[in-house]
Amino acid sequence: MSSSLRRLYEDLRSICVALVYPPGDDCDILMQQLKRIGCRLKIIWPFPAEPPTDVDVILFHLTQEIEGNTIWSASSVASALIALTDYESPTILKLLLDTRAHGVISKPFRSSGILSTLVLARASYSYQERLQGKIDKLESTIKSRRQIEKAIRVLVDSQKMNEAQAYEHMRSKATGLHVTVAEVSGMIIDAHEAMEKLGLKL
Incomplete structure (x- = not known):
């Protein structure tokens, strides 16, 4: 065997x-x-x-x-x-x-026929799981990218930075805080939305 x-x-x-x-x-x-x-x-x-x-x-x-x-x-x-x-x-x-x-x-x-069906079903399920994992990862990447782009626009509008400066600022903060750029972008967006609700500017 x-x-x-x-x-x-x-x-x-x-x-x-x-x-x-x-x-x-x-x-x-x-x-x-x-x-x-x-x-x-x-x-x-x-x-x-x-x-x-x-x-x-x-x-x-x-x-x-x-x-x-x-x-x-x-x-x-x-x-x-x-x-x-x-x-x-x-x-x-x-x-x-x-x-x-x-x-x-x-x-x-x-x-x-039962053994072969078991084998094929297990293989199909495993492939489905791997494929779904790739889809989830891709969706997460797209979501993070959109969030980063939104945070860049916030910094460009409110802090008078250009896009390169805004991204570098977020990357630097992410390094200092030991988090991802996407997490920093989320902080910026949350702070911006909170200030807007209070009628203030970031």
Whole structure:
């Protein structure tokens, strides 16, 4: 077994999987295979109003009965989502798209296919998390840049500095206070807005 494949199996043995599915033969098949893989397992039924927490993967029963109710979405659940469907229909496909599930397993359930779906769902969730992290960082950078530009305009207007002097002033203060330029710009904007409310000038 290659080192990458070994790491994959070790990862699956360390995860906790929530199985949200009604009792019966189908549930037993899923349980047996998940236990065979080595996952820690939580069996949940009836269907909860909120998705399980503190788990790495959620396998959940997706049926037309949940249409119109709160739909779990991968964008708001801190776990990989795998939908378990009884059959395919336009309604089920629409619900599946709404959940943005990382994987889907359709009946009849078999021991084969569960492992590969787990692997792909985990990989998809990990990629989604990395991508969201990059988006959050980019949005934070854009927000900080806009705030710095706003603070520069405040200093240019109120302190008769040019833009280069205003930025250098903020950078110097940031160094002295051991904070970021964005934090200094926030102080300037807050002070400026407070003075405006009092009818005064900074």
